Amino acid sequence: MLEGELPGCFERLRASVLDLDDGCRFRLAFSRDADGRVRIRGQVAARGHLECQRCLEPVAIALGGEVRLEVVWPGEDPARVAEGFEALELDAEASAEGEPAAPAPAEARVGGETLTIEKLVEDELLLSLPTVGLHDDEHCHRAPPTDVAAPEQTRRETNPFAALAALRESD
Numbered sequence: 001m002l003e004g005e006l007p008g009c010f011e012r013l014r015a016s017v018l019d020l021d022d023g024c025r026f027r028l029a030f031s032r033d034a035d036g037r038v039r040i041r042g043q044v045a046a047r048g049h050l051e052c053q054r055c056l057e058p059v060a061i062a063l064g065g066e067v068r069l070e071v072v073w074p075g076e077d078p079a080r081v082a083e084g085f086e087a088l089e090l091d092a093e094a095s096a097e098g099e100p101a102a103p104a105p106a107e108a109r110v111g112g113e114t115l116t117i118e119k120l121v122e123d124e125l126l127l128s129l130p131t132v133g134l135h136d137d138e139h140c141h142r143a144p145p146t147d148v149a150a151p152e153q154t155r156r157e158t159n160p161f162a163a164l165a166a167l168r169e170s171d
C-alpha cells in the first residue's frame with residue numbers, strides 16, 4: 001500500500017481549473033492477482049474551484065474517486081482487462097540500435113512519458129473533472145431564468161414515476 005499526499009503542483013490539472021487547493025491525498029495498492037495480472041486499486045482526492053458558467057464566481061469542486069487500473073503490457077489486448085477495471089497501457093520498450101529490449105525495464109512509460117505516481121494521480125483527477133462548473137440554483141449568484149425553471153418544476157410534479165420512487169424508498 002502506497003499512501004501519502006502530493007504537493008499538488010499538477011500542471012495539466014491546474015490549467016483546467018480556476019485554482020487547486022494544496023495537497024492531494026492518494027492511497028494506492030499494487031497487487032499481482034491470482035490470475036497473474038497487475039492491478040492498482042485505491043483512491044485519490046483533491047479540492048479546488050472552477051468558474052461557474054452562470055455567474056462567473058468560483059464553484060468549489062471535489063476531485064478524485066476510486067482508482068481501479070489493470071496494467072496492460074505492450075502487445076496485450078487492452079479489451080481483456082477484468083470487468084470494473086480501466087486499462088493502463090504501457091508503452092513498448094524502445095530497443096536501442098537493434099539490441100533486444102531489456103528484460104526488466106527500469107521504468108514504465110505511458111504515452112511517451114515516464115509513469116510516476118504523480119502522473120497516475122493527476123490522470124485520475126483529470127478524469128473526474130466536471131466538464132463545466134455550475135453552482136446549485138440556491139447557491140448561484142445569478143438565479144436561473146424563470147422561464148426555464150418553471151416548466152421543469154411542472155414536469156417534476158406531474159411525473160408518474162415520482163410516486164414509484166417514493167414507494168421503493170419505503171421498502
Ligand SMILES: [Zn+2]
Nearest residue numbers: 052055135140
Ligand atoms: Zn453561479
